[in-house]
Each structure stands twice: as structure tokens, then as C-alpha cells.
Amino acid sequence: MKRLEIQYQEFAKIQELNQLDELLILAAKAALEGSYSPYSNFQVGAAARLSNGSIVTGFNIENASYPVCLCAEQTTISAVKTQYPNEVIESLAITVKSAHSTVNQPATPCGKCRQLLSEQERLNGSPIRLILNGEIGPVWVFKSVNDLLPFSFTGEWL
């Protein structure tokens, strides 16, 4: 039998993060306010920190035709790639807020976004750290997208 193990850090609150990570989560929380999510009433904000120190943000954009909805990770990656095509993404903070209840634990990226981020990580040539937080409560830090999508499908098969 083979065994796969992942490790991640948990911080009790965002104030326990280092200053750069706390700033990135705060940028994601600010971005979340731009979310267009009238159907789910679930706001998602993301903020990427690049190797040149820039922070690029995004949020989810929904549509009456539900499959057209864009996740916050998608809009953020689009913004990064159009504004800074040559920069490496060092960290990505993702945060959520629901109109239905207070989200008190981190929400992890959906499968499609894990696949999107995974390929960007490969292009990057270095891991993208993920910093995840709900509206309140603990923060989870993963050192690589790959930790959330082991055995990912890659272009090597094509």
C-alpha cells in the first residue's frame, strides 16, 4: 500500500500570520466586496502576490446562466497574466463571505480552480503558496497548489 500525506499550517486568526501574508488576506477581503454574486450570495475574493511585490486581486462574477459563473481564482489569474505576464506568483490568498451564515473556516478552491492553479504553478516554476480564510476564524496555509491536487492532469499527456 502506498500512502500520500500533505502538510499545512493552521493559524488561529489572520493577525498571527506574518505581515506580508496578513496584508495579502486583507487585500483579498477588500477585493471580495467587488464580487457579483446575486445568485449564490457567496462572495469570494482572491489576491496574488507576485515576485515583483505587486498584489493583483479578483472576485467571483456570476451569471444568470449558472455555468457561465467565473470563480475568483479565474478572474485573479486572468488579471495577473494580462497585467504581469512575466511575473511569478508567490502566494495566493483566498477568502469568502456568505449572506446565509458567517463562514468560520477556510473554504478551499473548487476542483476546476485547483486544475487552473496547478498549471499556473507548473508554468511558474516554483510553488504558489495558498493562504485560505473564511470570513472569520483560522487561516490555512498550503505551501503548494499541488498539495491540494496531487496526481493532477498535465499537458505532458497530450
Ligand code: THU
Ligand atoms: N467560487 C469561487 O469563486 N471559487 C471557488 O473556488 C469556489 C466557488 C464561487 C463561484 C460562485 O460564484 C460561488 O462561489 C458559489 O459557488
